[in-house]
Amino acid sequence: MSPPTPSSSNPTTGGFSVPQPGASLLLSFSFRPSPYSQPAPFFILGSGPLAAQRAFAAIEANASVVILGKGNLENVCEELRWRVNHGQVSWVDLDQFSDITHDTELVNPDLVDTFALDKYFSGLPPSVSPKFLCITDTLLSTTTRRSRASALSIHTLCHSRNINVNTTDYPDLCDFSFATTYRFPDLPVISGGSSSAHLPTNGGALQIAITTNGQGCRLAGRIKREIVTRLPRDVGKAVGNVGKMRALAKERDRDAKQMFPSIFGFSGPSTTEDPEELDPCADTDTAPTPNSPIPQRPGRTVFIQENGFSPDGETTADRTRRRMKWVAQISEYWPLEKLAAMTEKDMKGYLEDEGAETETKAEVDPSVTPIETRSSCMATTKSELPPFSVPLPPQTSIHSIFPSPPNTIKPGQILLIGSGPGHPSLLTIAAHRALTELADIVLADKLVPAAVLALIPSRVEVVIAKKFPGNADRAQQEMMERALREARKGRCVVRLKQGDPAIYGRFGEEVLYFRNPPPRSPSTTTPAVDHPPLPPTLVIPGVSSALAAPTMFDIPCTQRGASTSFLITTPVGKGGKMLDMPKYERSRTVVVLMGVARLRSVVKTLIGSGKDADYPPYVPIAIIERASMPDQRVVESTLEDIEHAMESAEVGAQRPPGMMVIGWSVSALWGDGNVDVLSEGDDGEGETSGKCASEGTGILREASKTIEAEFREKNEQEMKQSEGTKIGNSEDVRRVRNWLGDGVRWRVREGLASTWDLFNIDSE
Known part of the structure; x- marks a missing residue:
């Protein structure tokens, strides 16, 4: 992948992108009449x-x-x-x-x-x-x-x-x-009710438009056909389903408001506002990210109290905003095929306030026959038998002359798997076999890309976690309970996580939960049932995004002459609490996961008030998005300019999932290389020089102290020359200027090299 031309090389542009004339402003017009005016013909x-x-x-x-x-x-x-x-x-x-x-x-x-x-x-x-x-x-x-x-x-x-x-x-x-356009068909939502009958059956909400800006109308038609054939056939239905889901997200609160007009209100400037208007960025392309942090919901609610508040303290407007954000998350992360297959019942379930599912009656009442608990929407297992169809042993008396039949329920198994950074070829062989051959059900986190989920055979049920803003803890509990229930039915459960499950993947919580499960689910009040112990959870490591994502853009976490160590951290603690960030060390690369949505607070914390332990504002930073996927992108800048870069027209909206890489390794391999950041005696591998190493640890220690003292003195002198500001180190400023370009404040690189097509894996 060749590096793109920098945004600008002229200092008079202020570092912002230079507009390139010749494009068309693509607008979409609707002539629907409004209550206020009639559109002109x-x-x-x-x-x-x-x-x-x-x-x-x-x-x-x-x-x-x-x-x-x-x-x-x-x-x-x-x-x-x-x-x-x-x-x-x-x-x-x-x-x-x-x-x-x-x-x-x-x-x-x-x-x-x-x-x-x-x-x-x-x-x-x-x-x-x-x-x-x-x-x-x-x-x-x-x-x-x-x-x-x-x-x-x-x-x-x-x-x-x-x-x-x-x-x-x-x-x-x-x-x-x-423009040359194509309108995808939008079939009705599968539902027994009449609420979906109004949806069109031929022309749908999704349209694409191609323009060559007057350079080739015939070619535009061909490009349109190429795009259409590469998208799923039912992508139009996916758009229609999302539209229906947005309506359902507001429907319950609107109905409740009609039931209690005197006591039911929305927080905001007007009680007559549409709930969607209360959060205009809930499901549009104007929001910088659909991952805007919101407080975690502490409790569960199943009804609306007449005072306008739910038992967990949410107002009706807050709950509507949350649901709209969930719709935005589903639109952002879930595979198009899954969106197209949603029924109205599915949609209501995804938007339900209750976080965890209840145990089925068969699990707590052995007298219920399997046919009474069979779910019609579940996929079949590899033996082509639906779940719940395993015969339960009959109840026998200890005084019976007939021996008790053996327990025919096979032991279940839970596999905790890392899916790697995104590209299916970066799955381990073990993970690929588990997904394609062993799994009866896959419980996937929302960040697992569609390309990986596409490898799962159609006979295997796939459930995606509802880890939406404010609902992460509930969704985590729900997935652990579901995994345990399915394994107790004798199924092979694959718990699929992005990257490596041990790197901020709640790996420990799940292992401990499966090792020592509670006697009964907290979501039910039915008596506890004794279950045979499950085999130990098998953890299959994955390629961590923390290491793979920088590598995809030739950014090393460690590099001789630029970085001798790296640290992986996150600003997000339990319950969304903001955590402290590590102090500045010139020779260290810091990889920040799950922090792009909190970019402003992270940068403010790092730069601080200009103390020695704070980061200089000119330190390089890279924000990497959707690494190893076809639309991967990196935005490279400095700490003082990265916010402006992410808000610029060139960058536009964020593309989750994203991560930050901070330190001099970000610029180390650009162009002819920039690997002279560290002192000459430090080779980045724990040795100062062959001579020092041969003369013993005492001399080595003294040499290190001397080099460190000289380096500190040099930096102090340069800081004083710049009137004590962090803009100070003239040599570092020169490095940044050579890296980005004179007068350029950020650079955007995107796209996956075509060579990666050699490693594509065909799905079933």
Whole structure:
């Protein structure tokens, strides 16, 4: 992967990205009527097949379409004539507004339609004042093509009336253009209720648009087809399901408000606000990250109290905000195929307040037969038998003359597996076999990428943890309880985590829970049941993202001459508590996991107040997102500029999951290399020089002290020369300037090298 050109090399740009002219501002318009105004019609000049295409696109956008032509409907193409006759579009004959027989000045035929349009527009009421006009009869391939002089005259008229114009095959006479689009079908949500009956069955909410900025319309069509064929066939249904889920996230609280109008309120400036308006960034692309930290919910709630608060202290508005954030998380992390397969029952379950599932009746009541507890939505096991179908041993008396039958329930097994940083080829062989051959059910964390989940056979049930903001602790408990229940049924349970499970993966909590399980689930009040002990949990290590992610961008955690050690930490403690960050050591690389959402507080803590133990503001930092995935990205900057970089137009929204790498190793391998950061005697491998090592530890210790003292004195002198500020070390500032570029404050690199295609793994 070749490094991209830096954003800017000119100090006068302030380090911000330099706009590159020639692009199009891609906007999407909807002409749906609102309670406050009626959208102006969409006007189309022309009556051929292209006009029919433009009309159809406008109709699908809920626009009121007006076709402007000449003569009667016999001169109109068949499709437009049908739509006019069936009331889908309106027809205006411009000949009715032409007056050339009484005005000798209108001898130029190129001005006839201009004056007719001017007269027609002048007679329109303000409520239907035109905003868009599409001229379609300038198509190059037609024999009756409108002249350029006529098109230019109409374009000038429209500009005088603030009307945006699109002129076919005349790019210089276009204020807007039409992208090559595709609309994915959006099938109804599978549900027994009537609430999903309104969803369309052909055209859906998802549309994609491709533009070549006028450089190749035919090629744009081909690129569109390439993209469409590479997306899942039911991706449109996934979008429809997310839309339905967003409505369900607000539906319960809206219904409760109607039930208790005098006591049920939303916190905010107005009690009549839509719950979604209370948090406009809950499920849009304007939020920098869907992982914005919010307090953990301490308790569980199953009903709404009449005072407007839930038993765990949440107001109704807080609960609605939380649900909308959960929808955003599901949209961000879950595989498209899983989103498309959601039923309305699934959606309500994902948004349910209760965190953990209850135990099934069969687990606590041996008298219940297996058929009464069978779940129709569960996948079959490798023996093609549904779960819960293992026969339970009958109850026998100790005085019976018949021997008790042997216990036919096979012992279950829990496998705790690390999925690596993301690319399926970075799975270990053991993890791959567990997922593809051994698993009966997979309980996956939300950060496990879809490419890894795609390797799991379709016969295996996959459950994704609801570790959304404010719900991590509940979701963790839910997954541990589920794993234990499934293993007690004799199933092979794969608990799938990203990276390595022992690196901030709650590995210890789960091992201890499975080793010493509680006598009964805290989510049920039924009597405890004695279960045979399970085999020890098998932990399969994974490639840690903390090490793999920097390597994907040629950033070493240790490098001779730049870093002699590295430290992995996180700013997030139990219950979301902010933790202390490590102090600055010049020779150490710090890898920060789960901290990008708290970037501002992390940077503020690191830079501090300028004390010796604080980080200089010019220290390099890299934020790595979605490492080893096709859309992987790294943003490289300094501590003082990284916030501005992440908020810049060039970077846009964050792409979770992300991590930070802080220290001089970030810039060590850029270009010709920058491996002279540390003192000459430190080779980065614990030796100062061959001579010192041969003369014994005493001399080595003295040499180290001398080097350290000289280095400290040099730094102190440079700090004083810079008036005591952290901008001080002139040599380090030079290093940063050589690394990023003179006047450049950050760099963005993205994309996975095509060579990685050699290691793709085909799914079932």
